[in-house]
Amino acid sequence: MATTDKASTRDRLLDAAAELFYRDGVSIGVEALCRTAGVSKRSMYQLFDGKDDVLAASLARRAPGYAAQLTPGPGDAGTPRERILYVFERAEALSAAADYRGCPYLAALVELKDPAHPASVVAREAKERLQGAFRTQAERGGAEDPAFLARQLMLVFDGASARAGSGIETLDGLATTTAAALLDAAGMRAPGERTAAGDR
Amino acid sequence: MATTDKASTRDRLLDAAAELFYRDGVSIGVEALCRTAGVSKRSMYQLFDGKDDVLAASLARRAPGYAAQLTPGPGDAGTPRERILYVFERAEALSAAADYRGCPYLAALVELKDPAHPASVVAREAKERLQGAFRTQAERGGAEDPAFLARQLMLVFDGASARAGSGIETLDGLATTTAAALLDAAGMRAPGERTAAGDR
């Protein structure tokens, strides 16, 4: 077999951690975590400082893939408006899954109410990267106040993911349409269309 | 002294529960809860079926006051637009407090990931009442699609409260301005003004 016949102990642990923390919340126990990862507690405590460290590392590890899942690649074409709306379309597509529980980074921030928690720091950075991507596209698109628009879009994004993840909202175009309305209001109109409200 | 020299056992317990669950999350222990409430565990288990029941009851008890804190009274004047924006202004004012942790009902839904949990049911009802209030005002204000607008406003409301409660956003007019932009887009313009973007 190849050298990848079995993922490293560290990778197995982080993968299981990402899934369990996301599905069951940060209160999941170390015992259950190690059991499903197929890793002994002894190994876990040799690789990490403790449960908090594992949580932070598992969030950090998923960050690049999470961003890639939501944002168009740098090579992909598209106007700034399209690139922004793409994020909301992707988020809505992901939220349709039965096991969707919202943005893992926002969920972590809400569950661990301590902003100084190492995992909170990682989560905050992930959210700031998305906000920065919004801002960059808003600037390119000639928005009146790109930083402000980016903050507005984050409101919609996090509201949508939290509500969809909690099962109290189905989205279904809601987030994308709302984002489009905000782009319109900020002067980032679609070239050939009138307003976002028109095609609702 | 009057008969209110001391709150009833039940009330003391629910008040402490509301505060501790909000501040520390639903993982707070029954032991700590009863200790700060000055109530014996024995009494708690006579009054309630268990911790889950206490949580649900504490959320339900706070719901009327929470709604009154956010929404203008039925006697208060104001156009539908003003009545909607008032909610966001109030939410922003509350979010300025140092111990603000976001909407307690959304937080409960996120933390207990189980939609069937009794407290999740209570929380969902509270959120639906706010959404219903938005919808009523949207109808009165002649919005193009009142139900859709109400869902959009909930996105902004929950996004704002979650982000402000997590300490990654300061609001500061952000939520109100965003809501106003959505009202504009839905045809609920302010009488004498041009657009919400103009006074940002």
Added chain:
DNA sequence: CGGCGGAGAAACCGATCGGTGTACCGGCTC
């Protein structure tokens, strides 16, 4: 006055919490 019910204090239950200590095992390199 006597008694009765509500409530508190505290011990207790088995289970689990996050975290360690110890012993053992297989494979790797010298």
Added chain:
DNA sequence: GAGCCGGTACACCGATCGGTTTCTCCGCCG
């Protein structure tokens, strides 16, 4: 073959979990 090293297995630590039991006391009502 010796030794080390990453890993597993497992018992163990004190603390806490949600929940129950027992006993006692206090205030209220008859």
